Amino acid sequence: MLQRLSDFIRRKPVWGWILFLSIMVVVFLIGLLAASITERRAEIATLFNNRKVEIEAFESRSDMWGVNYPREYETWKKTTDMDFKSKHLGNTRQDVLEDRPEMVVLWAGYAFAMDYEAPRGHSHAITDVRNTLRTGSPEKPEDNMQPATCWTCKSPDVPRMMHEMGIAEFYKGKWSTLGEEIVNPIGCADCHDHNSMQLNISRPGLIEAFERQGKDIKNATAQEMRSLACAQCHVEYYFKGDGKYLTFPWDKGMTVEDIEKYYDEVQHVDWVHKLSRAPMLKAQHPDFEIFNLGPHAQRGLSCADCHMPYKVDGGIKYSDHQIMSPLKNINNTCQTCHRDSEENLRRYVEDYQDKALEIRDRIEVELAKAHVFAKYAWDNGATESQMKPALELLRQAQWRWDFVVASHGATFHAPVESQRILAHSLDRSLQAHLALQNVLFALNVNPKDLKMPDISTKDKAQEYIGLDMKTLKEKKESFKNTVIPEWIKKAEQKGRLTTQKI
């Protein structure tokens, strides 16, 4: 063939030149492409070397990190635009207590009865913890309702302050005394090493829980870290002892029963119920614990796999830091593995949530009634020993209910485990009723004589449990108008809030 070609060129030299030049052009273009590929590779490889600013240890200002890592930072900023309202989770409004006034009764005597909102994105963490009625209106340190421990999960300023003050000293303080120091919402430094950008555990609670189990969290794999970074906060924990030392109750295991056993053994009581006088537990948000009992964890997935899927912008692949429900991003999350339509995938999840909600609805009605019933028994002269079995059941029932309800996404993360726990909660709620009926009969009181209070709205329920919401709200408004601006001003003066312009 080459022989024939050379014959042809010998006969028609002009065509020979045209062919030669065409080949030259093609080779040149291939060269350009190769250069572009090399350049892109280099761009990715030198991302760390191209840092524009040096990030120092305990740098809590995420905007500083954003100068070097604009993609992660920009997506993190989008956490302002998020909420987790869902009719399938039973709250269509931001104010959950408006949707479910029984919860006011369940938490009577505890701060959650004043104010409980649907969760929002990470960047709201500081605003929300300042503004909630649960942190009160401490104009002076002695007005504090809450310990400094309440800040623990809210800000990358926390590891900085723990480093400065010492961990135990940090927890021992009062919430308001750190208002001018803890000002940046959950951000980069909470999960990343300032130097290597590796995932990093900044909170002592998780490290200590591992240590008590004889494990070193430094041995965790990269994939495990993609869940453990979240497990610094998205877990069950409690404020231990007078020092309010944030502690994970995992020493006996991580199921709802294991943790209850732990709390029972250390005789932990979060609060005494105002109506029933039951020694209550409040679940935080045992997301990691429940996730680990579900099908996605069983198959080796991490939190980040679905909540921080990879994105590609201009050839650079990175994790989406707008941490949110995977249902808002099905094509980048579920559909990475599941070959099924978006509509179907959403329906499967919502079906699970709806089925759990059915049982949750029943529990809340029965538990609220049981607390009222218990008050009625006390009012009619019941004794401590008569009431004890019922109060134990109320503690157990509500702990189980709360474990599922407080856990973000529980009914999807581990649908069967969630249903199991809810069934046990409903079981104990009704057993409490049975016990209370017996107490009333022993007192010669007909349970049917009890007139159930009207708790059909949040306002009515709060009034019934004796909350003076008007005063609480007025005080909070004053606190928001006077104390918070002062905190922000001082933080700005100290350079804690500088938005770095370069």
Place this chain on the structure above:
Amino acid sequence: MLQRLSDFIRRKPVWGWILFLSIMVVVFLIGLLAASITERRAEIATLFNNRKVEIEAFESRSDMWGVNYPREYETWKKTTDMDFKSKHLGNTRQDVLEDRPEMVVLWAGYAFAMDYEAPRGHSHAITDVRNTLRTGSPEKPEDNMQPATCWTCKSPDVPRMMHEMGIAEFYKGKWSTLGEEIVNPIGCADCHDHNSMQLNISRPGLIEAFERQGKDIKNATAQEMRSLACAQCHVEYYFKGDGKYLTFPWDKGMTVEDIEKYYDEVQHVDWVHKLSRAPMLKAQHPDFEIFNLGPHAQRGLSCADCHMPYKVDGGIKYSDHQIMSPLKNINNTCQTCHRDSEENLRRYVEDYQDKALEIRDRIEVELAKAHVFAKYAWDNGATESQMKPALELLRQAQWRWDFVVASHGATFHAPVESQRILAHSLDRSLQAHLALQNVLFALNVNPKDLKMPDISTKDKAQEYIGLDMKTLKEKKESFKNTVIPEWIKKAEQKGRLTTQKI
């Protein structure tokens, strides 16, 4: 290259011959292979043409079909070697009532309280329905406890007899009058067309249920038929009216609530409970209904996909007719889709079963107690109107419990739906208790004065509910020794049981 080769051969002619002969040998072997492939193809293609015997319409002797279809027949025969005992399902013994004596109390007044065994393979269907105490010992037609409808799902002789007698006439008869006709266990003709071998619906119940919903079952796809063939029997049904006409209660839908609504509306009562006098429902085995609400059905799988996986013997692919738990054959079933170890896959299923079993255990304890409690209320002079709410709750609670417990594999087929149903059952069981406590108090009886009977074993529970098991068993033995051999002898004389030797 050819030029060089021809030069070489010209120089060394012996090598040329060796090369030529080698090529001839290879070509010959390829020819053999091609012939073998063609032959195998032909073998498969002419499987139907090579039939050794002609199968006639309503041929109920599976061994006749086995002459033509030895692979399917041989695997079907293996259904003799199977049971479905499982500690994760809560029955480790063949006799379920031995394992769970509360069930005796739940079924007091109904035949299931005498005898309830773990399911076995299809080929035991006739033996088991003859031998169970539930069919009694009818030496004369008037001794019958059961209608002929009880045969409906047991044998391919049923469509034959329905064809001979007419459907309504078949159902109207007494069970024992067909003992010499219905002799072959569930087999080929139950699901296959005798001529085309296509899947075929032989039972009118399913066809009629489709018709009432305005659907024609003939329009079902091949994949749908791979479930519908099973849905002829593995469903919820009841014996309607005095004619005991087998009817699927699907007119309002197929969920546990839809079917209950249907039964309530037609005021169907399977039996009146002997202790509580509640108007009870007995669930059959709503396998198809529950399967349809689970993840595998949602993703388009049929029963046969997991219960009758494909096998290959000597190049011929066929369905395994040893219908059984896919857990006994994980590598051919689950692992077709799920890339996970056998150990893990088994654990996921058993976890689901264990979590459901926890709630089931609670229900059985509470429901049994509630029936006893109700009897106590009657014994103390309760009135119909006082008892009505509690009895309604008992009916509802036990219906839900039974729907899950009677459904083979429910807690795997639809684990979340099963948990939801069980939670509602437990809820209503305890609500029944609350109602009954109130009745007792209204009668001035202290519920605590009730001494719970000892129902810790099957024998004790059966004695408590007033069953004379000794007589029942003796009568059954006599029936098995006299009547059944007579049935078999007559069937043999009529040629119903011929084992065809060719």
